[in-house]
Amino acid sequence: MLFFPQARATGNDIIDVEMHGKDDGAHVWFDPAGIHVEPGQTVRWTNRDPGNSHTVTSYHPDVFDRPLRIPANAKPWNSDYLLPGQSFSVTLTVPGVYDYYCVPHEHAGMVGRIVVGTPQPVAPSAVDPSLTPLPDVALNGFPPVDEIIAKGIVRRV
Numbered sequence: 001m002l003f004f005p006q007a008r009a010t011g012n013d014i015i016d017v018e019m020h021g022k023d024d025g026a027h028v029w030f031d032p033a034g035i036h037v038e039p040g041q042t043v044r045w046t047n048r049d050p051g052n053s054h055t056v057t058s059y060h061p062d063v064f065d066r067p068l069r070i071p072a073n074a075k076p077w078n079s080d081y082l083l084p085g086q087s088f089s090v091t092l093t094v095p096g097v098y099d100y101y102c103v104p105h106e107h108a109g110m111v112g113r114i115v116v117g118t119p120q121p122v123a124p125s126a127v128d129p130s131l132t133p134l135p136d137v138a139l140n141g142f143p144p145v146d147e148i149i150a151k152g153i154v155r156r157v
Ligand SMILES: [Cu+2]
Pocket: 028, 052, 053, 054, 055, 102, 103, 104, 105, 110
């Protein structure tokens, strides 16, 4: 039986997300794929895939010219490649929805979503043609915000 930490635990405890994959990289994922945390909590990603390197990279125009999919006043991040066993942490203070991906595996649908606090509705902005859009497999990989808030953790294994 597996136990997973309650995503909405109080205090400043670290919320862990693992990176997993099958040896050939054909099936790769973040676990959990969706988490709900409080502002100020730290999320730590660890590569538990013995056969692949992974990144955790926010969707942001300042990082590889991607569409903005984190709160406008939040700081973007890019872990660079994490070897098996390596970790990377981000402390999220701005409420909202944060979407992220793994650079080498975005096209295999390796994406995740964090909901921080209670997000306010955001009006969709015009598509900037200079930014690289998300492939459908990534767009289809984000758990719905409502489901993340309702469950605290959403797994897509
Ligand atoms: Cu990856």
